[in-house]
Every structure is written in structure tokens, then in C-alpha cells.
Amino acid sequence: MSEFKIGQREVENVNILELKGYLDAHTAPKLEEAFQNLLKSQRFRIVVNCRDLSYISSAGLGVFMAFIEDVRNGKGDIKLTNMSPKVYNVFDLLGFPLLYEIFKDEQEAVTRFFDRAK
Amino acid sequence: MARPRSSPPSSAPVPAEAESAESRFENAALFEFSTVINSSLELPFILSHILLTIMGKILSTRGMVAMAHANGKFTVEMVKGFPQTLRGKSVKIGTVTRTAFEIAALDPRRHAWVKFFREEGVTLVLPLVIAEKTIGVLGFGGRIAKRKLTAREVTYLRSLANISATAIEKAHTINELQRVNRQLDQKIQDLNTLFETGKEFSALLDPERQIRLLELSLLGRFLPTRYLISLRDGPDMKIVASKISGQMPQGELLATLARISAPVRVADIVVTGTVDVREALIGLGMTVVVPIRLQGESRGQILLGEKMSREEFSQTDLEFLSSIGNLAIISLENARLFKEAIEKQKLEDELLIAREIQKGLLPSVLPEIPGFRMSAANISSRQVGGDYYDVLVLPDGRFIIAIGDVSGKGPPAALLMANLQATIRALVPLDLGLSGLTGRVNDLMCENTGGNKFVTFFWGTIDPRTKTLTYVNAGHNYPYLLHDDGSFARLDRGGMILGVMKTAAPYEEAAVLCRGGDTLVLFTDGVSEAMSTRQEEYGEERLEGVLRDAMSGTAQEILDAIHRDVLVHTQGAPQSDDITMMVLKIL
Structure with missing residues (x-):
């Protein structure tokens, strides 16, 4: 069975989700739950670090789509970082760079929240 | 050059x-x-x-x-x-x-x-x-x-x-190479998605999760600005997931959409009926309609609005949508059938328990009535039913025999039958006489049924000293008092069936004298109306024939003879109703 884990941290008041393993139809509910919890506690500044994400499927991508509006309505954003070329290819293939800011590095994404604030 | x-x-x-x-x-x-x-x-x-x-x-x-x-x-x-x-x-x-x-x-x-x-x-x-x-x-x-x-x-x-x-x-x-490569990547991604969601769909048995998975897969694959998924729910289409602006589409539009049998771009829809589907879909901001079909039947639709990338929906996209929709519906259907099977099993288990309880309400051992030999049987059909028989011993040495049939079948009939028994047992000690008791039982049953169920009921008091049977027949199949010369009397006096309206006129009470060699036969319509495979009723005439042939036997022998003959008549046809009989042989 595919393995998927989510680590959570906070950096400068930005919530970092670290994805690890396979984000697919089977594991997508875990990410849904993580987003739901963040939204419930009104935490809208989210950086998803994909360093250890080895695979993402359409259902996994769908989770980002399902929450982005609520997050942005809360004056926040979901930013993506540290993707492997393979994972980036999937994001790119389905047109995600149009809608999401994707960074090479987590700190860049975190800083970006404060660029905007200024 | x-x-x-x-x-x-x-x-x-x-x-x-x-x-x-x-x-x-x-x-x-x-x-x-x-x-x-x-x-x-x-x-x-x-x-x-x-x-x-x-x-x-x-x-x-x-x-x-x-x-x-x-x-x-x-x-x-x-x-x-x-x-x-x-x-x-x-x-x-x-x-x-x-x-x-x-x-x-x-x-x-x-x-x-x-x-x-x-x-x-x-x-x-x-x-x-x-x-x-x-x-x-x-x-x-x-x-x-x-x-x-x-x-x-x-x-x-x-x-x-x-x-x-x-x-x-x-x-x-x-x-061009990059374009083809990308197309190939896209195809691989699509195949992966179908493979993986298909696997997950069938692993899930919760329709809500299955629909959510379909929704997420569509969101991730197409980044649609708007979408709507509807599924058949009985005769109507029900919206199960959506993101649209404005008013939700109503019944008529959904019904018209259900007639679209192949994936189509909204711009290409040819309007034929009274409802301008194309206009309505454009109003909803939808770009493609993909029917979800199972065994040639429309079971739902996927509607998608423009992609956020503003790219057009390709033929490949439509094919992908069709595939994932069909995968989803097969799994949803399987989950539904599975749930149905479980519920049916549960219901059957419960009915089995109900039947056991009901059996327990009937007398397990018949009391000995001096000068009488009695046999009784209740052969239930597959369902719990509303047949009832009882024998009560009164403190003064008399006995009460009773037989009844609650209209309908299943748990409601069984409940009412239990209720009838409890009522009788509670009222009998009151010294009201059989007619007065029947009136009270009827009033109570009326209150309990609300008038939409009824009971045919016969009961009588046997005094072993005088061999007298005093009875009231409330609309029940007339019992037989068979004499040893083959002639018989039908016990038909009494009044209205129980549970329809409150007692207005008192029930008539009648008395018959039983002589040695007589046979008293009480039965429910499970006997007289037993159906053959050719939809022919067993009938009272045939019953009377068996009674005459078997009347020299014991109570049990007579009862068995009737049951056997009913089985010969119905041979092969499933038993549609409870069969209940009481046979009393007077010594």
C-alpha cells in the first residue's frame, strides 16, 4: 500500500506542510484533513513543501484546487516549494503554475508572504 | 541553379x-x-x-x-x-x-x-x-x-x-517533439489516474467518499472554473457535488440533460426539446456535458465549465471524463448493491427473530380438555404473519379456544397479532361474558390499528361438563362442527370483524352442543385460499371432502390429512400465507 505522511511546522507564522511519499486517490483524504484543520483554526498562510513527495495524482492535485478559494478568501495562499522535476512535470502538465506560486525553496515562499504584506 | x-x-x-x-x-x-x-x-x-x-x-x-x-x-x-x-x-x-x-x-x-x-x-x-x-x-x-x-x-x-x-x-x-512528448505525458497521467482512481473507487464502499474522489480527480485534472456532478436518485437526478454561480439547475433541466447520451461540448448541443439546454448550460457557465451511463442507461452527468487555463476541451479530455465517470458509477452501483445485500440480510435475520418470537406466543403445549382431544398447527410462510390461535384455561374449569387472522403480512401484522393476544389475555379474567369481551377487544383493536388493519376472529368457551361450545365469530372463516354421519354445521354467528369500527351493536353469542364422535375444525384462510401454481384456490368444498374422508381418524390424523391435501394442491407453489388449524375431536 502506498505510504503518505504529512509533517507540520510553523515558520514565522506561516504553516508549513511537508508532504512525504505518494499523494494519490487513496491518500488524498489525509491532505484534505490537514487543510481542513488549518482552515478551521483560521490559518490561511500555507506553504506546501514537496521535497519528499515522490508521486502526485490528479486526485492529489484536486485537493489543492478544493481549498485554494477558501484560503485566498481568507487573505492567505497555498504556495508550493521544493518539487522534484518529476512532480513538477505533473503540476506543469495540468496547468498548475498558472494558479499557484511555485518556489524552488521554502524560505523564498515564506518570505513572499511578507513581501505582499508590505 | x-x-x-x-x-x-x-x-x-x-x-x-x-x-x-x-x-x-x-x-x-x-x-x-x-x-x-x-x-x-x-x-x-x-x-x-x-x-x-x-x-x-x-x-x-x-x-x-x-x-x-x-x-x-x-x-x-x-x-x-x-x-x-x-x-x-x-x-x-x-x-x-x-x-x-x-x-x-x-x-x-x-x-x-x-x-x-x-x-x-x-x-x-x-x-x-x-x-x-x-x-x-x-x-x-x-x-x-x-x-x-x-x-x-x-x-x-x-x-x-x-x-x-x-x-x-x-x-x-x-x-513538435516537445508537444508530442507532453501529450504522451498527459496520456500517461490520465491512464495512471484512471488506474489508480478505479482501484480506489472499488476499495471504497462509502458513496460520499467515492463522489468526493471523483470530484477531486476532476478538479486536479481539469482545473475547471465551475462544475456539477449529478447522479440518479430514484426517478430524479440529484446534484451531488458542484461549484456554480447562480441558481442550481432544477428538475426539468436535469431530466433533459439525462437524455444526452454522449459527451458533448455545450456549443455543439443541438436543441430539440422545449427546454433550451444549451442556453441554460451557458447560463450556468458550463462548457462540456459528459453523461455517466451504466448498462445503456443514463445514471448521471458531469458538467464542467471552462478550464482555468482557458484551453479547450479536447476529444481526449472528453474520453477521459467518460471513462472516469463510468468507473465511478460502476463502483457506486457495487457499493449500493453491497449495502442492499447487507441490509436485506439484516432484515431477514430480524424477521427470523420476529418469527421465533411469534412462534413463542402460540401455545407450545395444549392443555388437556376432558372429553376432548385437540391438535393444532401453525405453519408459517417465509414471512412473519398475523395468524393466531390460543387455548386458555378458566378458573371455573371451562376452556377458551381462539383463532384469528390479522390482515396483511410482515412485521405490522405480527405486531398486531401479539397485541391481540395480550388484549385477550388481559380481558378474559373480567367477567363480561363472551359477547361483552368481544366488544371490548374490538374497541381496543380499533384504537390500536387506527382503522387501517383488521382481524378476523373466532373464539368460544368450552364447558367440558356439558360439552357445550359457546362462541362468537367476528368475521372469521366459519369453523365446522362435523357430525359422524358426515353432516356438518358452520359456526357463523357473531358480528363484525375486529378493528374496523367501534362496537355499536353487541356481538351475537351462540351455543352448540357437541356430541361424541363430532369433530370441531377451526382454520384460517391460509388453508381455504391456498394457491396452486395455476392460481386456483384450494376452496372449502375440497376441504369438506377431506374432512369427510378423514373424520374417523384422531384429531392429529385429521389435521395431517388436511395439510397433506393442501400441499398436493399447491405443489411447487410457494406458501403465500400462514396456515393455522385447530382440530378437536369429541370423545
Whole structure:
């Protein structure tokens, strides 16, 4: 069975989700739950670090789509970082760079929240 | 290679060292040009650089490039100095020489396309040829120097054109390769998605999770601005997931949508019925409709709005949508059937328990009535039923026998039967007489049924000392009092069936005297109305025949004879109703 884990941290008041393993139809509910919890506690500044994400499927991508509006309505954003070329290819293939800011590095994404604030 | 007539050799001789200096300069320029346009795969950049370089070289203020298509037409893709309206225009060009030529020197009667260039103000055309194939043409106009090109200039332009053609072709090929590669990646991604969601769909048995998975997969795959998923729920379509602006579509629209049998772009829908589906869908912001079908039947739809990327939905997209929709519906259907099977099993288990409880309500051991021999049986059909029989011993030495049949079948009938028994047992100790008791039982049953169920009921008090049976028949099948000479009496006195309306007139009470050798037979309509496979009722006439044949036997033998004969009649047909009998033989 595919393995998927989510680590959570906070950096400068930005919530970092670290994805690890396979984000697919089977594991997508875990990410849904993580987003739901963040939204419930009104935490809208989210950086998803994909360093250890080895695979993402359409259902996994769908989770980002399902929450982005609520997050942005809360004056926040979901930013993506540290993707492997393979994972980036999937994001790119389905047109995600149009809608999401994707960074090479987590700190860049975190800083970006404060660029905007200024 | 043919020399173009339009560019005769330059008449002025050029000094040798000047010529070699110019030649060095030209070589360096060509080299730099080649380096620049080969450094990029961006066609607009390459075309732009080609045009600007040549315009600079021949001192022209206008340039354009038209690229060849498979149908022999050339379409203008970039203009500089020419009006922007020229972009996108097409012209069919026959064979052209591979060198530069002036439009003025060509005869429009021989080459129709010459007219096009003349009208647009193109004076010089430079074909882009690679491997004998013209892949495009460069056109220039508004040259400041009106003189003709020198042979040297033409040669130089040809070099530029050759380098340009190679660079364009290379960019084209690589772009095409990347496009195909991407398409392949997309296909792989789609197949992966179908494989993986299919697997997950069937692993999930919760319809809500299955629908959510379908929703997420669509969201991730298409990034739709709007969407709506509806599924059949009984006769209607029900919206199970959506993101739309404005009002949710209503029944009639959903019903009309259900008639769309193949994936279609909203723009291509042909409106036939009274409801303008296309208009309604455009109003909802939807771009494609994909039916979800199972065994040729419409079971739902996926509606998607424009993609956020603004890309059009391709045929591949529609096929993917169709596949994932069908995968989802198969799994949803399986989950539904599975749930149904479990619920049915649960219900059957519960009915089995109910039947056991009901059996427990019937007397397990019949009391001995002095001077009488009694046998009774209740053979239930598959369902719990509403048949009832009972024997009660009264403190004064008399006995009560009772038989009843609650209308209908299943748990409601069984409940009412239990209720009837409890009522009787509670009321019997009251000294009201059989008629008065029947009236009270009827009143209570009326309150309990609300008038939509009824009970046929017969009961009587047996006094063993006098062998008298005092009875009330409330609409029940008339019992038989069979004499040993084969004649019989029917016990038909009493009143209305129980549970329909409150007792207005008292129930009639009647008494019969039983003699030695008589047989008392009580039964429910499970006996008299037992159905054969040919839908024929068993009937009382046949019952009477069996009774006469068997009357010399014991109570149990008579009862068995009736049961056997009923089975012979119904042979093979499932038992539709409870069969209940009481047989009392008077000694």
C-alpha cells in the first residue's frame, strides 16, 4: 500500500506542510484533513513543501484546487516549494503554475508572504 | 541553379581588397546571425530576428513572414511595418524559385499569388527552402533605395534565407517533439489516474467518499472554473457535488440533460426539446456535458465549465471524463448493491427473530380438555404473519379456544397479532361474558390499528361438563362442527370483524352442543385460499371432502390429512400465507 505522511511546522507564522511519499486517490483524504484543520483554526498562510513527495495524482492535485478559494478568501495562499522535476512535470502538465506560486525553496515562499504584506 | 532574371550582375567593378573586406564582414555577419537565431527555440524570437536582420540589410521598412501549411497555403505569421491586419491572411503559392525575386518582374497572369503580394505592397520575396521544400516565404516592401539588388546581395540574402530555414525547421521540429512528448505525458497521467482512481473507487464502499474522489480527480485534472456532478436518485437526478454561480439547475433541466447520451461540448448541443439546454448550460457557465451511463442507461452527468487555463476541451479530455465517470458509477452501483445485500440480510435475520418470537406466543403445549382431544398447527410462510390461535384455561374449569387472522403480512401484522393476544389475555379474567369481551377487544383493536388493519376472529368457551361450545365469530372463516354421519354445521354467528369500527351493536353469542364422535375444525384462510401454481384456490368444498374422508381418524390424523391435501394442491407453489388449524375431536 502506498505510504503518505504529512509533517507540520510553523515558520514565522506561516504553516508549513511537508508532504512525504505518494499523494494519490487513496491518500488524498489525509491532505484534505490537514487543510481542513488549518482552515478551521483560521490559518490561511500555507506553504506546501514537496521535497519528499515522490508521486502526485490528479486526485492529489484536486485537493489543492478544493481549498485554494477558501484560503485566498481568507487573505492567505497555498504556495508550493521544493518539487522534484518529476512532480513538477505533473503540476506543469495540468496547468498548475498558472494558479499557484511555485518556489524552488521554502524560505523564498515564506518570505513572499511578507513581501505582499508590505 | 537558375539565375533570377530580375537581378542582373552589378555593372560597377569592385576593387579586389574592398571586395575581400566586404566578404569578411559578410561572413562575420552571417556567423553572428546564425549563432543568434540558433540560440533560441522560440519561433517568434527567431522570426523577428530574421525579419529585422534582412530589413536592415536591404534597407526595407516593411517585412513579413508567411509559413507553409500542409494544404499548400502560406499564412502570414509575423509582420513588421506592414499593417497588423496582414497577419493571419493566407495565400496559395505554387512552385517558387529558391532565390530572391522581385514581385515587379513576375507576371500575375502566370502566378496568381503575385497579385496578393502586390496588393499588400510586398516588392521582394525570399523563399525559405529546406530539402527542396518551401517551408515559408519572407516578403519585404517599402525599400528606401529603389534600385535592384546586386548579384552579391542576392547571394547574401540566399545565405541568410538558408540559415533561417534551418533554424525555423529545427525550432519547429523540437517544438513538435516537445508537444508530442507532453501529450504522451498527459496520456500517461490520465491512464495512471484512471488506474489508480478505479482501484480506489472499488476499495471504497462509502458513496460520499467515492463522489468526493471523483470530484477531486476532476478538479486536479481539469482545473475547471465551475462544475456539477449529478447522479440518479430514484426517478430524479440529484446534484451531488458542484461549484456554480447562480441558481442550481432544477428538475426539468436535469431530466433533459439525462437524455444526452454522449459527451458533448455545450456549443455543439443541438436543441430539440422545449427546454433550451444549451442556453441554460451557458447560463450556468458550463462548457462540456459528459453523461455517466451504466448498462445503456443514463445514471448521471458531469458538467464542467471552462478550464482555468482557458484551453479547450479536447476529444481526449472528453474520453477521459467518460471513462472516469463510468468507473465511478460502476463502483457506486457495487457499493449500493453491497449495502442492499447487507441490509436485506439484516432484515431477514430480524424477521427470523420476529418469527421465533411469534412462534413463542402460540401455545407450545395444549392443555388437556376432558372429553376432548385437540391438535393444532401453525405453519408459517417465509414471512412473519398475523395468524393466531390460543387455548386458555378458566378458573371455573371451562376452556377458551381462539383463532384469528390479522390482515396483511410482515412485521405490522405480527405486531398486531401479539397485541391481540395480550388484549385477550388481559380481558378474559373480567367477567363480561363472551359477547361483552368481544366488544371490548374490538374497541381496543380499533384504537390500536387506527382503522387501517383488521382481524378476523373466532373464539368460544368450552364447558367440558356439558360439552357445550359457546362462541362468537367476528368475521372469521366459519369453523365446522362435523357430525359422524358426515353432516356438518358452520359456526357463523357473531358480528363484525375486529378493528374496523367501534362496537355499536353487541356481538351475537351462540351455543352448540357437541356430541361424541363430532369433530370441531377451526382454520384460517391460509388453508381455504391456498394457491396452486395455476392460481386456483384450494376452496372449502375440497376441504369438506377431506374432512369427510378423514373424520374417523384422531384429531392429529385429521389435521395431517388436511395439510397433506393442501400441499398436493399447491405443489411447487410457494406458501403465500400462514396456515393455522385447530382440530378437536369429541370423545
